[in-house]
Amino acid sequence: MSVIENAIKRLQASRESAGAPLLREQRAVTPPRRAEPEPGVSGRIIPIDLDALRAAGLLSPSHQERELAQQFRQIKRPLINNALGRGVKALPEGNLVMIASAVPGEGKTFTSLNLALSMRLEEDVTVLLVDGDVVNPRLSQVLGADDARGLLDIIKDPTLSASHAILQTDVPGLSFLPAGHQDPNATELLASARMREVVTQLAGHDPSRLVLFDSAPLLLTTESQALTQSAGQIVMVVRADDTPQHVVLEALDTLAESKSVSLVLNQSTKQPHAGYYYRYAAAQSADKDSGT
Ligand SMILES: Nc1ncnc2c1ncn2[C@@H]1O[C@H](COP(=O)(O)OP(=O)(O)O)[C@@H](O)[C@H]1O
Numbered sequence: 001m002s003v004i005e006n007a008i009k010r011l012q013a014s015r016e017s018a019g020a021p022l023l024r025e026q027r028a029v030t031p032p033r034r035a036e037p038e039p040g041v042s043g044r045i046i047p048i049d050l051d052a053l054r055a056a057g058l059l060s061p062s063h064q065e066r067e068l069a070q071q072f073r074q075i076k077r078p079l080i081n082n083a084l085g086r087g088v089k090a091l092p093e094g095n096l097v098m099i100a101s102a103v104p105g106e107g108k109t110f111t112s113l114n115l116a117l118s119m120r121l122e123e124d125v126t127v128l129l130v131d132g133d134v135v136n137p138r139l140s141q142v143l144g145a146d147d148a149r150g151l152l153d154i155i156k157d158p159t160l161s162a163s164h165a166i167l168q169t170d171v172p173g174l175s176f177l178p179a180g181h182q183d184p185n186a187t188e189l190l191a192s193a194r195m196r197e198v199v200t201q202l203a204g205h206d207p208s209r210l211v212l213f214d215s216a217p218l219l220l221t222t223e224s225q226a227l228t229q230s231a232g233q234i235v236m237v238v239r240a241d242d243t244p245q246h247v248v249l250e251a252l253d254t255l256a257e258s259k260s261v262s263l264v265l266n267q268s269t270k271q272p273h274a275g276y277y278y279r280y281a282a283a284q285s286a287d288k289d290s291g292t
């Protein structure tokens with residue numbers, strides 16, 4: 001049995017007994033939408049330059065776009081259902097979704113961005129992508145907002161509100177909150193009572209707004225562990241055939257039992273007809289993937 005399968009089985013056992021759902025496969029119909037500024041979002045509009053993001057390795061090459069889009073449809077569906085209570089009971093704070101992983105390079109930033117772009121296509125859903133990787137704010141850098149006011153600044157200054165820092169993008173339904181200026185006390189800031197207020201502002205009293213947090217590696221940073229307290233759903237990205245089982249399990253152990261955790265298997269090469277694939281698989285299809 002593979003490393004990842006073992007991790008998933010353990011996750012299933014612990015979470016199923018707690019009644020928390022795991023990822024399931026479903027398809028979405030994603031109609032086009034018009035660009036409209038969201039309420040509570042500052043005036044500046046940042047462009048989402050798909051070519052630049054592709055060059056930065058954060059979007060798939062064009063020839064694999066369709067396949068990846070399909071995989072992200074499958075991944076987003078249960079997250080959206082849990083957040084909005086569609087067909088299932090809504091999870092507490094299920095609209096706050098953190099993309100986490102044990103160590104760097106597993107695909108958190110890639111997943112955050114692609115999931116955000118996929119989720120925003122949903123009807124009646126808007127997405128706020130938050131650069132919660134305050135240690136290595138790559139999203140803020142590639143989106144040209146690394147100097148902008150962001151999450152840490154709002155937490156630090158109670159006279160600011162989230163709307164002072166959230167940036168509208170030129171992609172309909174997608175806004176972005178940069179990480180903000182670095183602070184040596186970032187962990188304490190993210191774990192603070194003020195962070196709770198900020199998170200409430202991020203959700204914007206709008207049940208249809210999904211807030212997606214990119215984050216720093218759980219096992220290497222205390223900042224990321226602090227951030228888990230704010231999320232209602234946690235997506236653990238595991239780099240297939242690479243991350244050792246004990247590392248995945250150690251990262252899962254840092255999460256509170258009450259959290260709903262899903263696993264995303266990233267960059268698996270186990271495809272029947274290809275050499276290298278950007279493979280995502282939901283937890284429940286992992287057995288099938290590793291067996292073929
Ligand atoms: N599914 C994927 N397909 C293609 N490239 C990927 C995929 N996941 C991650 N990568 C690449 O792997 C590298 C690390 O991914 P990244 O999202 O930055 O990891 P993390 O944020 O966990 O440190 C990036 O250069 C990214 O381009």
Ligand SMILES: [Mg+2]
Nearest residue numbers: 108109133138
């Ligand atoms: Mg990252």
